[in-house]
Structures are given as C-alpha cells and as structure tokens.
Amino acid sequence: MLVRLNRKLKKIFLLLLCGVALVERTMADSPSLSVSGAIQKCGDKHCLLFVARNSSGKAIQMIPQQLPWRSSLTTLVAVGVDDPSKVLIRGDMPFDDPGPERLTLGAGEEVSDNLVLEDEIPHLAKVLAKQSVLIFWAAPLSTMDYDTDERAFGGGLIAKNESSARTKTRDRGEKE
Secondary structure, eight states, rough: OHHHHHHHHHHHHHHHHHHHHHHHGGGGGGGGOOOOEEOOOOOEEEEEEEEEEOOOOOOOEOGGGGGGOOOOTTTTEEESSTTTTOEEEEEOOOOOOOOTOOOOOOOOOOOEEEEHHHHHHHTTTHHHSSEEEEEEEEEEEOOOOOOOOEEEEEEEEEEOOSSEEEEEEOOOTTOO
C-alpha cells in the first residue's frame, strides 16, 4: 500500500509541475509579478512563507489584499499521506474591503510574509500528530493594472513528528 501511495503522490506532484509549465507559456502577456512559497518551522508551528516579487523594469501597484498572505482567494489544501481521504481546506476568511490603501512595488522589489498553517487550516495539528501531510497552495497574481485569473502554485510535505518541512515549489514566475 505504501508503494501504491507513493506512486499516487508522485503523480500529484507531476501534474502540479505540468500545470506550472502550461501557465508559464502565458507569461509574455502578463506583468512580471511572481509569487513563491516555502514551508518552514515557526516555533512549534509550520508557516508558509510567501514572497511576491516584481521582476519587471517598472513599478506595479496592488491593493494589500491582493498579496497572497492577505487574500481570501489564496487556496490552501492539506492531504494526509497515510490516509488520502483526510483532506483539510483553509477555513473561511472574512471579506476584507480594500479601502484606499495602495502598495507600489518598484522594479525588482519584493515583499514577504508568513501564514501560520495551523491557524489557517482547521484541525491540521491533529492530523499532523498522526500522519504526514502534503500541503498545496495557489495564490492569485492580479495587480491593479492586470486583472487575471492566473495563479502561482506549489506544494510541500510536512512530515509527522519532524521539526522541518520539505518543499517542492514551482511558481509561474520561476525559471529552471
């Protein structure tokens, strides 16, 4: 059963990477905003560190709610490795009226922040006590000048009773 499960997990990661390759083909039509994410330890909890980077030669404007750690459109899904029927989804986020605040990212600038996964995904700590968990995320790539449904996405593994997380993250703006 473990071998069969590992094959399924490899297929999931392969499909994830193939999806990134398809999205990267559209980059010429979009601004140079990229989002990356990495799972790491934050004290006794696990965090998803997001970095939003403007890799263009000009400034871009965003409302703060478009950043992946503030957006209600950022998707987080956790799947149990030993029991794939155990699927956890990010809890509801309240609607956040953007207001007048604007964020300008100059050419080459980046901003980053963490999401504490145990706070964002209900019951994650209980599942991690029993089994390893795969985390999948998807974050919107819209700016004020470029409204799109495109998303950056990635994933990682949080091993049961381990102090560190292993990540495999591929993002729309990332090159190999």
